[in-house]
Amino acid sequence: MKISYWEYQTWLSELDYCIIGSGITGISCALELREKEPQARILILEKGSFPQGASTKNAGFACFGSLTEILDDLKTHSEEEVRDLVTRRWNGIRMLRDRLGDRAIGYEGLGGYELFQESESGETSRYLDKINYINALLKPVFGANPFKIVPNTFGFKGVLPQLVYNPFEGQIDTGNMMNALLSKAGEKGVHILNGVSLHEFEDCPSGVFLQTSIGELSCRKLLLATNGFAGQQTELPVSPARAQVLVTTPVVNLPFRGAFHLDKGYYYFRNIGNRVLFGGGRNLDKAGETTTEFGQTELIQSQLEKLLREVILPDTTYEISHRWSGIMGVGSQKKPILRKLSDNVSCGVRLGGMGVAIGSQVGAELAQLGMQH
Structure with a gap:
């Protein structure tokens, strides 16, 4: 493609910062740079028509981790590391809300719940016995106990009568959230070019050269x-991790509102008005879902439909109206990678499926890395 003089002068010349990726992290990084360096020329390159990956494809959970997920993390992380992870997620959610406002992102603080299937009854008692321990660990983060046991009053079938509830979890409108971020970037003079892929780069004494x-x-x-x-x-x-999601048609008299977790966070569902969003199942085929290719598989979609039909919405009439997938970044550790790769190249990646929660803070920290000389 031949770039015109006008295109080069307006968007591509004398760039101070070039950011790859226009998702939550990339735009948050650009906004932080703009605040610190008002005169800088900032360009974001985005290979997709929309922010590629998960920023416009996530489930819209403003969460910090379910009880079982946190207990699972303690098998591979220290108590301090887990508390730091939860703190980063909690602070990141508040940072996103403060930057854009709850109305702009459709934030609803409806709380979060964790369900346990009847087949897990033996294992579940061990998790429930640890609530006091986890509450003591995380109370300094929230100023109150995050978890308590409540009865299942939502009509779910095949699950234990006890649910775990936390009042600090919320949900957002993912599309409105990204639209608000994109609008704010435009207001601040940050240029974004969609449909542009980075092939390779080289850090040289005179600057970074991108193909x-x-x-x-x-x-x-x-x-x-x-x-x-x-x-x-x-x-x-960093390994890619595909997450498959579906949404139902509106359900008459939908019996629940809020965010729900199942099977250590591998399944998750919430209401969108009177619709149900349901996603997950990556644990059924972790090797197959370790991919950067978008799409759905029969194995996972059929299991989502089965759980939806038998557990979440039993004896209910509905249809599936939307299906899609997003690509997360995961690894052996949940902590994101914030690192200088060379003198003039830095990265903020591997958000561990918590991009809504930590993307704003990771973006701000990436900007700080980039400004270092």
């Missing part, structure tokens, strides 16, 4: 905010 789908570009600093796609550009320990 892209529209030709060669250069910038003073390059910042990678590509999360699950980071492995395509670097050798960082």
